Amino acid sequence: MRFQLNFKSGKPVYLQVVDQVKAAAASGAARPGEPLPSIRPLAEELRVNRNTVAKAYTELENQGIIETLAGKGCFVRANNSRLKKDVRLELLAQEIDDAVIQAHHLQVGKTEFLRLAEARFDTFEQQRDVAKKAGEP
């Protein structure tokens, strides 16, 4: 797993770690049963306080994303498919928020925005169909 901290996001550092593990678990970048880095090396690598990493891992454990096996470390938990969907939607919502804000600045209304979203979906589907046909013998 790779982590990237941004001190300019205004989001507490431990929450950034929490969200990145959640995103990795939801996207498949971290699979069930895979180990998370131990606290000390991760803290050293990110140059953050150990307490920050420990707090993030405690939070992830409380949310059922990871589990701690005594003497072995922290692992991504299996069976969080429902949560996975929530997390995926949450991730998407953040992206959509950015687009909505941008639409506001560019003075694009809601109806127009939704119409554009549909048009984009259709474009991608068409491209996929074309690609599929090209791939057939």
Place this chain on the structure above:
Amino acid sequence: MNPETPVIAIDKLVRRFGRADAVAGLDLRVRPGGCYGFFGRNGAGKTTTIKCLLNLLRPTSGEVKVFGLDPARDEVAVKSRLAYVPDTVAFYPWMTVRDTLDYFASFRQRWNEHTERALLDQFRLDVRQKASHLSRGQRTQLALITAICPEPELLVLDEPTSGLDPIVRREFIQTVIGAYQEGDPGRRTVFVSTHLISEFEGLIDRFTIIEQGRDVLTLDADTARERYQKIYARFSDEQGSLDVPGAHALRRQGREIEVIVNGNAALVLARLKALSPETLTSEALTLEEIFVATLQPASVVA
């Protein structure tokens, strides 16, 4: 020690040199565990404050407590539980690295030899080398080993990384995070005075900014980054008279404006949004930018 007893408690501390107050009414509380930043410009009173903590200077007035104890009356009790790395480190020049470590260890009840070996390895220090032949970076590394091996409850660092090259600086901070915080992090407290704030950004839980001997701002690092925001807006045409209430500092150039807010970002954003800008963005300030914004508001947005 009661877990609620602050590791460091300073009340209305004044330390006068001749006619100048180097410290002029400082209040400070450091809870156990975590890493506390003590930020100030050169001459703000950081080192004088630390010397009062270590009983190297007596306060002119006010009170200083370490672990709830008076560092003058209970000097041994206090000093046996803390370690100090000053900004310039001096060792006895005739001693080797090995002699120096043994000498320091002889004053301590505990000395973690495993940590000593690991750090000597990591820093590639030759134990047969004379202390007088060490480079500045190596002297700081040796001082850090002597400070960490006794596993003190409190680690006091005074401008520890100034004058070091970037690689030694990185290693220094990693060692504080790794080796020092390894055992019982809940009871290990780091108190670091520095003006190289960005290096310690991720390490700091809470900080105090000191200026002219007084504490001017004390906050949790996460709270600070949430409260202090830089907001940028660009409009389609020049905004004639634009006053932004609640904004800290302001730069205006044609169609663009940039402001710093402290805790009222939502309000200022709403106010700017009402003017239909083409672009409106906000980002948190880093601790270093908050430091500059606090001491010199006008110079943050250049």
